Amino acid sequence: MIQDFKLPDLGEGLPEAELVQWMVAEGDTVTLNQTIAEVETAKAVVELPSPYAGTVKTLHAAAGDVVEVGSVLISYDVEGADQVPQASPAVEASAPVAESPAEEKAQPNLVGYGAAPRGAARPQRRMRSTAQHSAATDTAVLEAAPHDAIHMSEVIPAPIERPRSTPPVRMLAKQLGIDLALVEGTGESGLITRGDLEAYASRLDAPSVTVAEITAPARSQTPGERTTRTPIRGVRKHTAEAMVRSAFTAPHVTTFVTIDVTATSELIASLKSDRSLQEHKIGIMAVAAKAVCLALARHPGLNSKWDEEAGEIVEHHYVNLGIAAATGRGLVVPNIRDAQELNLVELSDAIRRLAETARAGRTSPAEMMGGTFSITNVGVFGVDAGTPIINPGEAGILALGAVRRQPWEHRGEIALRDVMTLALSFDHRLVDGEQGSKFLVDVADILREPGRAMLLR
Numbered sequence: 001m002i003q004d005f006k007l008p009d010l011g012e013g014l015p016e017a018e019l020v021q022w023m024v025a026e027g028d029t030v031t032l033n034q035t036i037a038e039v040e041t042a043k044a045v046v047e048l049p050s051p052y053a054g055t056v057k058t059l060h061a062a063a064g065d066v067v068e069v070g071s072v073l074i075s076y077d078v079e080g081a082d083q084v085p086q087a088s089p090a091v092e093a094s095a096p097v098a099e100s101p102a103e104e105k106a107q108p109n110l111v112g113y114g115a116a117p118r119g120a121a122r123p124q125r126r127m128r129s130t131a132q133h134s135a136a137t138d139t140a141v142l143e144a145a146p147h148d149a150i151h152m153s154e155v156i157p158a159p160i161e162r163p164r165s166t167p168p169v170r171m172l173a174k175q176l177g178i179d180l181a182l183v184e185g186t187g188e189s190g191l192i193t194r195g196d197l198e199a200y201a202s203r204l205d206a207p208s209v210t211v212a213e214i215t216a217p218a219r220s221q222t223p224g225e226r227t228t229r230t231p232i233r234g235v236r237k238h239t240a241e242a243m244v245r246s247a248f249t250a251p252h253v254t255t256f257v258t259i260d261v262t263a264t265s266e267l268i269a270s271l272k273s274d275r276s277l278q279e280h281k282i283g284i285m286a287v288a289a290k291a292v293c294l295a296l297a298r299h300p301g302l303n304s305k306w307d308e309e310a311g312e313i314v315e316h317h318y319v320n321l322g323i324a325a326a327t328g329r330g331l332v333v334p335n336i337r338d339a340q341e342l343n344l345v346e347l348s349d350a351i352r353r354l355a356e357t358a359r360a361g362r363t364s365p366a367e368m369m370g371g372t373f374s375i376t377n378v379g380v381f382g383v384d385a386g387t388p389i390i391n392p393g394e395a396g397i398l399a400l401g402a403v404r405r406q407p408w409e410h411r412g413e414i415a416l417r418d419v420m421t422l423a424l425s426f427d428h429r430l431v432d433g434e435q436g437s438k439f440l441v442d443v444a445d446i447l448r449e450p451g452r453a454m455l456l457r
Contacts, residue, residue: 322374
């Protein structure tokens with residue numbers, strides 16, 4: 001009998017998703033829980049497991065198509081009717097398995113679901129790490145790694161057992177014509193990373209297309225045209241909507257302060273020379289993150305949320321610190337949960353892990369949600385200052401400028417010092433000028449004299 005599989009609600013409150021690639025083709029025989037496709041929402045790249053075992057009869061969308069939730073995605077020719085879409089162990093509590101024939105036809109609506117014959121043991125599946133805290137705010141933007149559309153005839157059905165890698169890496173390997181089984185993974189638990197793939201590709205003969213060309217967003221350009229058109233979709237679309245909503249909802253105010261951070265530079269240098277700390281790679285971002293956590297405790301207005309619907313100001317007694325990371329397709333702002341509980345070394349490690357995960361395209365939706373305050377480091381691009389836009393649902397964001405060696409007044413004389421500019425944007429509904437200025441001064445004082453952190457609590 002024919003069974004239709006509709007695009008489920010992926011649990012993110014998003015009405016549509018872009019089909020990145022099919023992992024099966026019409027006529028293929030698939031097994032329960034076999035990955036059939038990868039779809040990209042505004043927040044993540046998600047693998048869809050098959051809820052049925054049978055033969056693929058019809059694929060109702062092509063790579064690059066935007067599909068609405070509830071639309072038929074694929075049709076199967078299934079023998080019998082004993083296969084029931086079920087919830088995976090990760091979501092079983094919130095999505096009970098159907099017990100009656102009428103319920104068997106219900107479309108699953110949770111991401112991560114699997115399927116199994118009635119009475120059969122569920123196969124063990126590796127589940128991505130999700131946040132240990134629930135989050136109800138749409139504060140952050142999820143960026144998935146680049147994908148290009150791939151023609152159906154080029155898709156090879158995925159084996160049930162595959163080398164461990166991420167969807168973006170598998171896509172890149174397919175387009176480079178590299179068998180992942182031949183690539184040695186250096187990531188956690190043998191995960192094959194983009195770097196592993198590029199290193200393997202560099203040892204082969206020069207490919208006809210470069211990695212940079214493959215990972216560039218799909219564009220439309222006719223020879224001789226004076227313009228290039230790139231579709232607005234996925235993360236870029238979501239980012240634009242979030243920033244417009246923030247800019248035209250929260251009244252932004254930005255204040256600046258330029259300070260001498262030579263003492264912080266010397267502290268970082270001394271920590272880097274300590275052999276026991278060398279692997280932690282402590283930098284200015286970690287010190288600034290610690291300073292922000294300490295200052296937020298003294299100025300809770302910067303760690304609050306304007307709840308329009310409830311008519312309330314929600315003050316957070318914890319800090320979920322967002323760390324902005326630039327990727328090939330847009331901005332990623334995952335956050336460090338309960339950052340106020342971490343010391344300098346732990347913050348440095350957390351920042352590095354977030355950055356590595358973002359670059360690999362493995363940031364989960366949960367890691368992007370629930371932020372209470374954010375930091376962006378524009379200084380890494382050689383920029384002295386900027387006016388950052390607040391993430392929706394947060395009260396402020398701090399931009400770190402470049403650290404420059406320049407003449408500066410020091411103890412009544414002119415000397416070469418390390419100088420940087422801090423820029424704080426805040427929501428004027430929640431924070432007035434005095435509060436914002438005092439918060440920025442507290443952060444600046446710690447970066448000017450790191451020892452002052454010993455006086456705060």
